[in-house]
Amino acid sequence: xxxxxxxxxxxxxxxxxxxxxxxxxxxxxxxxYPLLPALITARLGGTAVALGALDGVAEGVSAxxxxxxxxxxxxxxxxxxxxxxxYTLAAVAxxxxxxxxxxxxxxxxxGADRLGKGxxxxxxDTVIADSTARASRGRAFGFHRGMDHAGAVVGPLxxxxxxxxxxxxxxxxxxxxxxxxxxxVAVVAWAMSRLRSGSIPTDARTDAMVSRxxxxxxxxxxxxxxxxxxxPETLMLLRLQDVGMSVALVPLVWSALHVIRSAxxxxxxxxxxxxxxxxxxTLGWVVxxxxxxxxxxxxxxxxxxxxxxxxxxVAGATExxxxxxxxxxxxxxxxxxxxxxxHASVGVAALPGSLLLGGVYEMxxxxxxxxxxxxxxxxxxxxxxxxxxxxxxxxxx
Numbered sequence: 001x002x003x004x005x006x007x008x009x010x011x012x013x014x015x016x017x018x019x020x021x022x023x024x025x026x027x028x029x030x031x032x033y034p035l036l037p038a039l040i041t042a043r044l045g046g047t048a049v050a051l052g053a054l055d056g057v058a059e060g061v062s063a064x065x066x067x068x069x070x071x072x073x074x075x076x077x078x079x080x081x082x083x084x085x086x087y088t089l090a091a092v093a094x095x096x097x098x099x100x101x102x103x104x105x106x107x108x109x110x111g112a113d114r115l116g117k118g119x120x121x122x123x124x125d126t127v128i129a130d131s132t133a134r135a136s137r138g139r140a141f142g143f144h145r146g147m148d149h150a151g152a153v154v155g156p157l158x159x160x161x162x163x164x165x166x167x168x169x170x171x172x173x174x175x176x177x178x179x180x181x182x183x184x185v186a187v188v189a190w191a192m193s194r195l196r197s198g199s200i201p202t203d204a205r206t207d208a209m210v211s212r213x214x215x216x217x218x219x220x221x222x223x224x225x226x227x228x229x230x231x232p233e234t235l236m237l238l239r240l241q242d243v244g245m246s247v248a249l250v251p252l253v254w255s256a257l258h259v260i261r262s263a264x265x266x267x268x269x270x271x272x273x274x275x276x277x278x279x280x281x282t283l284g285w286v287v288x289x290x291x292x293x294x295x296x297x298x299x300x301x302x303x304x305x306x307x308x309x310x311x312x313x314v315a316g317a318t319e320x321x322x323x324x325x326x327x328x329x330x331x332x333x334x335x336x337x338x339x340x341x342x343h344a345s346v347g348v349a350a351l352p353g354s355l356l357l358g359g360v361y362e363m364x365x366x367x368x369x370x371x372x373x374x375x376x377x378x379x380x381x382x383x384x385x386x387x388x389x390x391x392x393x394x395x396x397x
Contacts, residue, residue, distance in 0.1 A: 012131045015140045017191035018124060019147035024184035025087060026148045028177040029113075030155025032094050034251070035170040036106065043171060044103045058114035059351055063344045065118025070340010073123040076130075079336070080192040083127065086120025087188045089113070091181030098174030122339035127195065129327035129335055135273060137327050138280070142269020142320035149262035149315065153255050155180075160251060218387055219278055220329070220342075222380050223322055226285060227346035228353035229376040231369065233257075235358060236295065236308060239366045245301040253305055257312045264316025269324070271317070277325035278384060284317025285381040292374025296367035322346075 069086075072078045093112035100106045125141075132140040162168045162176060237250055245253070272280040291314065294307035326342045327335060361369040 011136065011140050011143060014131045014191060014195055015128055015143060017187065017194075018128060019144050021087065021184050021188040021191065022144055022148040023151040023154075024180045024187065025090065026151030027155045027158070028091065028094055028151075028179075028181040028184065030152045031159045031177040031180070032097065032174050034156055034254075035159060035174055036097070036110070038170050039097065039100075039174065040103050040106055043169075044100065044106065058110045059347055061111045062114040062118040063347045065115050066122055066340050066343040066347070068340070069119045070122035070337045070343070073126045073336025073339065074334055075336075079123040079127055080195065082123035083120045083192055084185070084189050086116040086118070086123070088185050089116030089119070091116075091178070091185050094181060095175045095178035098171040098177075118343075121343050122336055125323055125327070125339045125343075126336045127192075129323075129339075131195075134328065138269035138272030138277065138320055138324040139266060140269065141323040141327075142266040142272070142316065144265075145269075145315065145319045146262045146265030149258045149265060151180075152258040153262060156251055156255055216329075216388070219325065219384070220345075222384055222387075223281070223325070223342075224345045224349045225380055226281075226288075226318070226377060228349040229373055229380065230288070230350065230353065231292065231357055231373040232350075232354045235354075235361055235366070235369065236311065238361070239295055239298075239370065240301065240304050240308060242366055243298055243301055243304045245304065249301075253308060256309060260309055260312025261315040264313050265320055266316075268313075268316030268318075269320040272321040272324050277321035277328070280321040281318050281325070282381050282384040284314050284321070285377050285384070287317060288314045289374040289378040289381065292370040292377070296370040296374070 069082050073082060090113045093109045093116065097106050097109045100109065128140050128144060129137060159173050162173045163170065168176075237254070240250065240253065268280060268284075271283075287310070291307050291311045294310070295304055298304035298307060322342070323339075326338050329338060357369045357373055360372055
């Protein structure tokens with residue numbers, strides 16, 4: 001991670017500042033999310049239906065917000081408001097869950113949290129793309145995702161320390177998430193206030209050429225299909241427990257996963273700038289398919305944990321490059337809309353895919369679900385290699 005931070009010194013200041021914002025925001029988010037099942041079921045008397053509604057409502061609200069925000073983000077004057085309001089809404093909604101007196105209130109506040117994410121994500125990614133030269137967009141998005149995952153490492157560990165060492169109840173820990181949340185809002189308000197349209201590099205002619213070459217619906221379809229085919233992390237964690245891993249070790253393994261994701265994000269962005277987002281994503285899909293096979297064949301906790309760690313590399317090869325691809329495809333003043341469609345599409349596709357793989361896991365077995373997920377992803381990788389290419393896409397996208 002330290003090498004990524006040193007290299008990030010060559011990135012535009014707004015990219016580095018938004019990386020710090022994402023660190024604090026995910027710090028706060030990951031203090032809260034792992035504790036929500038205990039809060040809803042143990043303290044508020046909610047049921048599994050309430051837990052299902054928690055993510056269902058959240059993702060539905062977020063998907064709609066991303067589409068609307070993306071269209072608004074096409075206008076540079078709207079981006080600052082969308083980004084700041086989005087982070088502020090999340091920073092207020094998360095700690096409020098800790099003082100809720102009914103499960104439906106937590107569901108509503110979680111929806112507000114995700115509404116904030118939906119508002120800020122397309123606008124923020126558009127700012128990053130417009131502020132960065134095309135040749136370094138992979139690194140810019142990789143750095144941003146790396147900082148996000150770094151916050152996801154710290155958040156659960158702080159929550160664990162407050163509960164195990166500080167003796168706090170989960171609802172009190174959730175309230176304390178206000179602190180990193182406020183820090184994220186303070187930094188983003190300062191960062192966006194210093195953003196000047198004149199500081200944005202213009203690669204208009206190059207971007208327009210890449211848009212025609214790399215804005216292929218075929219590649220975008222593969223990205224959305226991967227979101228559908230991808231195994232939810234919760235089911236992968238369940239697989240670790242199926243082969244004998246202690247529940248007490250799961251939070252540590254989860255934090256270790258984010259350490260690897262954070263470390264891999266900037267190198268993945270660097271690779272995307274060198275060989276193109278499409279080739280880098282294809283590599284990530286191949287690694288993912290191999291991980292699924294490894295987890296399916298594992299019969300002991302140590303082997304399964306090793307494969308789960310390798311899974312962290314997939315984020316580095318897909319998350320930043322996906323955004324770099326969308327940025328290259330969204331020239332001509334429509335980049336905000338493209339990011340809105342991207343974020344909404346992958347979110348919507350992930351829901352039925354998760355339900356389907358969860359059903360296979362429950363009705364058949366874990367290895368079958370992993371085999372289905374990995375097999376479909378391997379097909380996507382093959383299509384990416386053999387599928388149509390246009391213009392400069394073979395080298396730049």
